[in-house]
Amino acid sequence: MKYIATIDGKEYTIEVLDERHIRLDGQLLEVDFTQVSGQPVYSLIINGQSFEAYVHRDEDEWEVLMSGHQYRARIEDEREKRLRLAGGGAATQTGPYHLKAPMPGLVVAIPVQEGQEVKKGEVLLILESMKMQNELKSPRDGVVQRIRVQPGENVEQRQTLLSVE
């Protein structure tokens, strides 16, 4: 199977030949790849070099944490990439953004109102958790819609708090 991995704008073409061999941008490499302890932790030995990474899927990206650095990789096979390019690549910008509680907590304040225009980075809601007041910010420009919680309310993890359209 042939994949295109994209990290920081750079593309890597990776062909998985079998359990022990891949082709990276055309170059044949022997890999020794194994999962550790049944955890999302992977060990890779390649050309004698030993690497270990924590790997987590986050929506349509893969987070790779290795030696204290976080890489964000998009992995697509050729068909997926064609489809995405055909779709204009702007898919991630359309549709409303639903602000979800990243953890359980107490809504301390909601400094925005429904219908209000907000800029990327503007604070939408202050959530208290673990004795810290955490500012949840808008990931993009838009208009605040459907505020579903009130200050003083306890919320669950992943509960939708409000939307930005």
Add this chain to the structure above:
Amino acid sequence: MKYIATIDGKEYTIEVLDERHIRLDGQLLEVDFTQVSGQPVYSLIINGQSFEAYVHRDEDEWEVLMSGHQYRARIEDEREKRLRLAGGGAATQTGPYHLKAPMPGLVVAIPVQEGQEVKKGEVLLILESMKMQNELKSPRDGVVQRIRVQPGENVEQRQTLLSVE
């Protein structure tokens, strides 16, 4: 459910009333009992005292390892105890003893022969594992039967090596 627990010859009558209450030899006790980390490790808080033990079932006994001491408990409900007593209690002494490899290893020597009489504690087989030569001894008096392995042979864990009848 009412159980009889026997440790070192002493019997404890334990009635499990519900998740939080038991009766120990007639005395009502509140217990807070929980398994830790999904492991065979259990935490018990009883009358404010906090205990933690590793519990393992070994054939018809329960091993409880607590504060560096190993307790071996037989747990029976009333019916089981009646049956065992009716059966004469000698059931564990009848039938052949099958010597099984406690771990994978190499058979170094078998100092006994088929048909030979052996005493309790006599060495039946020497198994090398983890760089140590381990002497496997007979748990009782009897006659050696069916030696199924030879010196120099590699054996798997739990593989039957020979029998004593």
Add this chain to the structure above:
Amino acid sequence: MFNKVLIANRGEIAVRILRACRELGLETVAVYSEADRNALHVRYADEAYLLGPAPSRESYLRGDKIIEAALKSGAGAIHPGYGFLAERADFAQAVLDAGLVFIGPKPSAIAAMGDKAIARATVRAAGVPVVPGTEDVGNLSDEELLERAKSIGFPLLIKATAGGGGKGMREVRSLEEMPALLTAARREAKASFGDDNVYLEKLIVGARHIEIQILADTFGNVIHLGERECSLQRRHQKLLEESPSPFVDDDLRQRMGAVAVQAARAVDYVNAGTIEFLVDKDKNFYFLEMNTRLQVEHPVTELVTGIDIVKEQIRIARGRQLSYSQEDVRFKGHAIECRINAEDPFNNFMPSTGRITHMNIPSGPGIRVDTGVYAGFEITPYYDPMIAKLLVWGETRAQAILRMRRALEEYRLIGVRTNIPFHQTMMDSHRFMGGQYDTRFVEERFRMEEVERTAPLRPDVAAIIATLVADRETRLAAQIIRPAKRDTSNWKWVSRWERLHR
């Protein structure tokens, strides 16, 4: 003299105190909330008593229930740890009233140092320099504070009178932005401490936060154990501490130590305490506050002095003399502490909760880990995000940094996000290596992306790993979905598939 100690706390500090008691042959009593039934301090203690539901105010802040548990268990003393009830004079008094020993200072000393205005007035009278501000004049209204702000000058800080740990704190750069920040600070102070009083304090630019550990017994002996450098902070929360401070020389250490002892004597202090100072670039230092309790970062001092501060606390509370005179205190090598928090350094340090599925702590020479968590334990949103303290000792600061690098690289904790990558980046930062940082460094001049890393970036390797994981998941998904379509010979199909792909 007591032989059983109740520890009125949770997490790593409860475990830390428990260990000290064990090593002194004392029996231990834990208290816990419903969220902490399986916490390490409950598992390790000889006895454990439930206080109530998870929220602190219903459990770890219930002084009455804690004293009740102490009396029920026959504990003769209560150690409060830090946070929760540690600096509440009324709790300390209630403990004494119940006929128990409070392992800490007298309630009067807690009260004197707990009200920062009184604290400043007291130490100022004893000749200790303080930072200019309104703390000394009592609680003021917004109008009065706005008036006073002009004479103090900007930038300045709004701080909660009852507070600590950065809660209710705001930085003000001009008079215009001050009213809104006052409102926010009072709101946070109210929420955190039940008291919305605030005061103003001159912000010393380029300041270092350096504190002196002191020990005082009931015989009037007061000694100091040198300084801890705590300037690496984010939102006024300490992230990393070290001792000695790369900024402090023997002369400054002696002067600050002497002043710290003076400050402690001013309130007739007994037990362990910490005097926090701000030090400007010219090595002028100002009294900031006194923490009348064991400090989170006490182990860095333990590592360079060899003195077990918690054991000394217990010794003092048992009415013994200090084991050490000032002359006995010797400093050897260098210690660094990284606070390991359950938060995501790649997402604005957002707290992270969940069950720890796997954990492997660093060990080997020169490493100490103080933690209250383990694989299988669930991090709840109710308490502090700090889940461990990773400490190293080295013969020199450079060796300590190298050791911390390898320890951080070894640390594995899966299930919640941690700030370990932040610390790894810090250890690679040239400014940190050079000891050139102040209290604003993390927020203003440190970017994780911009630090030149010791380990070279390997996006190619990351791409391979991510691809191989994605490939496995694709194949796994195929295994699950396809047989359902066929609905027969599931195992045969899988084994054929495996033959094809291995």
Add this chain to the structure above:
Amino acid sequence: MFNKVLIANRGEIAVRILRACRELGLETVAVYSEADRNALHVRYADEAYLLGPAPSRESYLRGDKIIEAALKSGAGAIHPGYGFLAERADFAQAVLDAGLVFIGPKPSAIAAMGDKAIARATVRAAGVPVVPGTEDVGNLSDEELLERAKSIGFPLLIKATAGGGGKGMREVRSLEEMPALLTAARREAKASFGDDNVYLEKLIVGARHIEIQILADTFGNVIHLGERECSLQRRHQKLLEESPSPFVDDDLRQRMGAVAVQAARAVDYVNAGTIEFLVDKDKNFYFLEMNTRLQVEHPVTELVTGIDIVKEQIRIARGRQLSYSQEDVRFKGHAIECRINAEDPFNNFMPSTGRITHMNIPSGPGIRVDTGVYAGFEITPYYDPMIAKLLVWGETRAQAILRMRRALEEYRLIGVRTNIPFHQTMMDSHRFMGGQYDTRFVEERFRMEEVERTAPLRPDVAAIIATLVADRETRLAAQIIRPAKRDTSNWKWVSRWERLHR
């Protein structure tokens, strides 16, 4: 000068050496067998090369492949650790011949000390006292040994000429039982070392096994780092070591240290080494052997001297002078090491294999754990059963014992049996607490059942816990079996059952 080190070992010692390299800023290369693909040393190293299948002779004893990996990776030096190839002069020579640095002594010193007969002759010539025996006269036949045994007298020991670690060793109490024991010893020696030669040695009754750590650089500086008490052994395998020895006073330490330095000089020794002595009750001491390598128990010396022995080894191998003169070596406090083995102390210390499903190592003040395992790792039968070394430091021996008690109590390792309960019992033994033990203590005068325990026995609590577990299993089994009989409404039935029983 080298900047990359290949570690020709596995397990905790490979990890230990890796950590030292990391902390010196050196790159690391691991080698591994097929059984160790996921071992910690492979995970922590910068590079890793497969040697071959699990058995040592096809992997960790393949000197040729190891040197090949070193050359391929560009490593400039090889650290052999202990065991495997550490004391093979031919391997050390092959390393040098390949143009690499061997982090250890010269091949000539290994050879001189590796043949025990030559070793004894050499040190005896240098004025070092040795135990009477046949080691000096070369390999003898059974007949000759039986003849010589009469003049040495009983009890005596049969020992493997090529051996170490108790393999091929037998104790003989009379001439009658000697022929059978000779056969057994030769068989074990052959199996372990490929050499069935044995020698005889007088058995010193009531002997203590005490060893001196030495360090020697290429400039002719030789120092000693004091003694380690290693008398607690079972089947000639050390179980627990401490420093200082409760039996050694300053005078004896100085005398033994001086003799150890003499012995090292006799073979022109370079790098770290250990001289083992037997000490009788009158404090006479006899040279036993020299281990020309890093010793398992080296960390107890590190804890009391503050000297990192592995870093000094690397320093010496890089051609530098020792960092310390004899006068710089100061002893502080007391250190104890417990070897944690995968074996069942309740079943004749039978080795135990399997996957570790959960692990929580002790931490906090004064603790050090050197280990090569983690939760999820599988303990295979191919290698040594030692999976970790638990070390504590305390200001006094009593404090170290109390700390070790709490550390052992904290240790959790599920999936294989360990000898932790043995160590817990030892820490409770009055004879151990009194320091009154010799090399026969564990086997002859120590019974786990007979030690009066610090923690009182609680069979009632054990009965409750076992019953509650059995009750849960019964209920769980019921849940699984009964629905199968009904074959419908499985989930409904379970939920009704749960309502009834909760």
